[in-house]
Amino acid sequence: MDDSAIQVEHASKKFKLRHGGSRTLKAMVLDYVRHRDSAVNREFWALKDVCFEVKKGETLGIIGANGAGKSTLLALISGTMEPTVGSIRTSGSMSSLLELGAGFHPELTGRENVFLYGAIMGLSRKQMKERLEAIVEFSELSKWIDEPVKHYSSGMYIRLGFAVAVEVDPEILLIDEVLAVGDASFQRKCLDRMKDFKTRKKTMLIISHDLPTIMAVSDRILFLEQGCVHGIGTPSGMVEEYHEFVRRKQALGAKRVWGTQEAVIEGVELSNGAGVRTDMFKSGETLMAKICYKTTRPIERPVFGFAISDLNGKVVYGNNTQIEKVIVPRIENAGEMILRIEKMSAAQGSYMLSFSIHSEDHLTNYCRLENTLEIKVTSDAQFEGCYMPCVWRQEAGRP
Amino acid sequence: MNDNLSRMWKALADIDKHRDLLAIMVGRNLKIRYKRSVLGFFWSLLNPLFFILIYAVFLKILKCYKAGDQLFLPMLVTGVITWQFLAMCLNDSLYSILGNANLVTKAVFPRIILPLSMAIGNLVNFLFSILIILCYVIVLKIGHFAPVSFVFLGLLPLAVATHFALCLGLGLILCCLNVFFRDTEHILSVGLLAWFFLTPVIYYLSDIPAEYQRLAFLNPMTGIITTYRSAFLGVGIMAPRLVFLSFAIAWGICIAGIAFFQRVQKRFVDEF
Numbered sequence: 001m002d003d004s005a006i007q008v009e010h011a012s013k014k015f016k017l018r019h020g021g022s023r024t025l026k027a028m029v030l031d032y033v034r035h036r037d038s039a040v041n042r043e044f045w046a047l048k049d050v051c052f053e054v055k056k057g058e059t060l061g062i063i064g065a066n067g068a069g070k071s072t073l074l075a076l077i078s079g080t081m082e083p084t085v086g087s088i089r090t091s092g093s094m095s096s097l098l099e100l101g102a103g104f105h106p107e108l109t110g111r112e113n114v115f116l117y118g119a120i121m122g123l124s125r126k127q128m129k130e131r132l133e134a135i136v137e138f139s140e141l142s143k144w145i146d147e148p149v150k151h152y153s154s155g156m157y158i159r160l161g162f163a164v165a166v167e168v169d170p171e172i173l174l175i176d177e178v179l180a181v182g183d184a185s186f187q188r189k190c191l192d193r194m195k196d197f198k199t200r201k202k203t204m205l206i207i208s209h210d211l212p213t214i215m216a217v218s219d220r221i222l223f224l225e226q227g228c229v230h231g232i233g234t235p236s237g238m239v240e241e242y243h244e245f246v247r248r249k250q251a252l253g254a255k256r257v258w259g260t261q262e263a264v265i266e267g268v269e270l271s272n273g274a275g276v277r278t279d280m281f282k283s284g285e286t287l288m289a290k291i292c293y294k295t296t297r298p299i300e301r302p303v304f305g306f307a308i309s310d311l312n313g314k315v316v317y318g319n320n321t322q323i324e325k326v327i328v329p330r331i332e333n334a335g336e337m338i339l340r341i342e343k344m345s346a347a348q349g350s351y352m353l354s355f356s357i358h359s360e361d362h363l364t365n366y367c368r369l370e371n372t373l374e375i376k377v378t379s380d381a382q383f384e385g386c387y388m389p390c391v392w393r394q395e396a397g398r399p
Numbered sequence: 400m401n402d403n404l405s406r407m408w409k410a411l412a413d414i415d416k417h418r419d420l421l422a423i424m425v426g427r428n429l430k431i432r433y434k435r436s437v438l439g440f441f442w443s444l445l446n447p448l449f450f451i452l453i454y455a456v457f458l459k460i461l462k463c464y465k466a467g468d469q470l471f472l473p474m475l476v477t478g479v480i481t482w483q484f485l486a487m488c489l490n491d492s493l494y495s496i497l498g499n500a501n502l503v504t505k506a507v508f509p510r511i512i513l514p515l516s517m518a519i520g521n522l523v524n525f526l527f528s529i530l531i532i533l534c535y536v537i538v539l540k541i542g543h544f545a546p547v548s549f550v551f552l553g554l555l556p557l558a559v560a561t562h563f564a565l566c567l568g569l570g571l572i573l574c575c576l577n578v579f580f581r582d583t584e585h586i587l588s589v590g591l592l593a594w595f596f597l598t599p600v601i602y603y604l605s606d607i608p609a610e611y612q613r614l615a616f617l618n619p620m621t622g623i624i625t626t627y628r629s630a631f632l633g634v635g636i637m638a639p640r641l642v643f644l645s646f647a648i649a650w651g652i653c654i655a656g657i658a659f660f661q662r663v664q665k666r667f668v669d670e671f
Binding site for chain 2: 015024075078079080082094105107108115116120122123125
């Protein structure tokens with residue numbers, strides 16, 4: 001028996017980005033005459049070679065930054081869009097509404113829109129009539145159901161949308177960011193209904209930025225990053241990776257190069273104790289950094305410094321030649337400065353390195369490279385922060 | 400060819416499966432059109448009535464209205480009202496996809512339902528207009544105002560069906576073009592105006608120079624309006640073969656429209 005509800009195989013989706021809005025016949029004729037295509041500005045792959053499978057009865061959460069391709073993926077699965085490359089197979093009826101309340105016509109009443117919704121999902125009038133009462137009850141709109149939906153508040157709109165989507169009771173439910181709307185009590189109702197879906201062995205795909213909720217509901221989580229599958233796995237594992245990803249992005253955002261340019265750090269080469277170039281280190285091993293600099297004029301008694309920060313931007317360790325009482329008498333033209341950290345004992349994780357050349361009195365910064373290099377540190381021990389050799393000893397018990 | 404045929408069958412099967420949706424969409428279109436205006440449905444009658452009035456006055460001033468021609472006004476009424484169906488239907492169809500962009504991008508259902516429901520909504524409207532024409536012609540007959548006879552009334556369903564097929568076919572093509580080229584609207588308004596004067600709507604077919612009369616039947620609307628006039632006024636059809644040619648072209652456009660629509664509909668979402 002085939003127990004997969006959704007199979008996505010090497011799906012990619014390309015969009016053509018057009019500048020200047022929509023295309024006109026005039027533009028097309030002119031392009032034809034000039035043998036060019038002005039309308040298509042550039043191409044953009046919203047999804048790249050995405051593969052995964054969802055089993056029947058499974059709940060898959062989809063997370064990722066804005067623009068990672070989450071909604072495009074859902075559109076491909078629902079069938080409103082077709083993949084440019086690859087294939088998608090689904091089995092079982094699917095709630096085909098990607099956005100709650102999309103398709104509601106403002107001039108029609110709530111009741112009329114419910115029937116329109118049902119018909120789009122392929123239900124007959126009779127089937128919808130049977131469900132109407134439950135929909136009205138769930139959405140708490142009994143007083144409003146015969147009013148045109150243009151008079152509804154946005155919360156009422158979403159409530160009606162969600163009520164219809166779940167009452168239609170499809171085999172596969174696709175939900176794009178519903179949990180962000182509605183008040184707390186309605187959110188709880190939605191969650192209850194989703195849990196009910198789960199117990200009845202229905203398949204669900206949920207997109208949300210609300211990480212705690214998606215962790216609680218999902219069996220597995222798919223983490224999309226710039227159109228590619230970053231990973232798929234346990235909710236806690238994936239959310240942890242996502243947090244790490246967000247932190248790294250912020251850290252990279254803190255990357256900055258500045259200074260008077262009288263001395264410039266042209267490059268930093270990282271290597272391990274054996275002299276092999278790498279950016280992966282084991283905690284407690286040696287880290288060597290070769291700082292290549294160039295000057296525009298001779299500089300007397302400069303100070304070389306460095307700092308190691310975690311992805312939250314917090315400095316874990318920082319030091320310089322002045323503190324270590326190493327005097328660099330003078331630098332001119334080009335040269336190299338070697339830094340050797342004998343025991344780089346940071347905890348496991350990713351770190352950003354900063355380097356600087358500044359004056360003895362700290363008033364002139366010749367060159368500062370802030371958070372420009374990333375290193376990964378692995379460790380067997382589970383300590384936090386920086387390792388400091390320590391000894392534990394139990395005293396004899398007191399009487 | 401085989402490919403197109405299977406597409407056609409799929410379109411028909413899709414429509415059959417979504418009958419309820421089609422019915423609701425037709426109702427929705429009619430309801431939205433008349434919900435906001437006080438006079439409601441009567442606008443769709445008043446509109447052609449004003450046109451008829453204007454044409455009648457001007458044709459009289461221009462002396463195209465031959466004295467003693469009792470059939471002139473009924474000729475004008477059938478012409479303008481039946482033309483109105485085509486014009487309104489095409490204008491409505493133009494935005495049947497773009498105007499429902501939120502549905503097209505967010506929901507899965509046979510796209511053909513959208514323009515089809517527009518065409519059917521207009522057809523319902525038109526059927527009421529036909530009743531009005533019939534009442535008018537009956538009054539003429541009872542009052543002996545014009546030599547009207549009903550011997551050819553049996554042609555009416557055939558004319559309506561062909562007329563509808565033409566409207567649907569063109570509407571399907573137009574709504575697609577409008578998705579890809581947003582200036583289709585301007586082309587349509589100019590095209591409709593030219594077509595209006597190329598079709599014997601406000602004149603008799605016999606007003607066309609004799610050597611061009613046969614050619615005029617390449618325009619499907621010529622055959623359709625000729626048949627309407629025959630049905631309502633009881634004038635015999637001069638050239639049944641040419642009318643048949645007109646009808647065949649109309650049905651050909653309908654089939655081509657469905658095939659074209661089914662072919663390009665998958666690309667709609669990428670265009671929004």
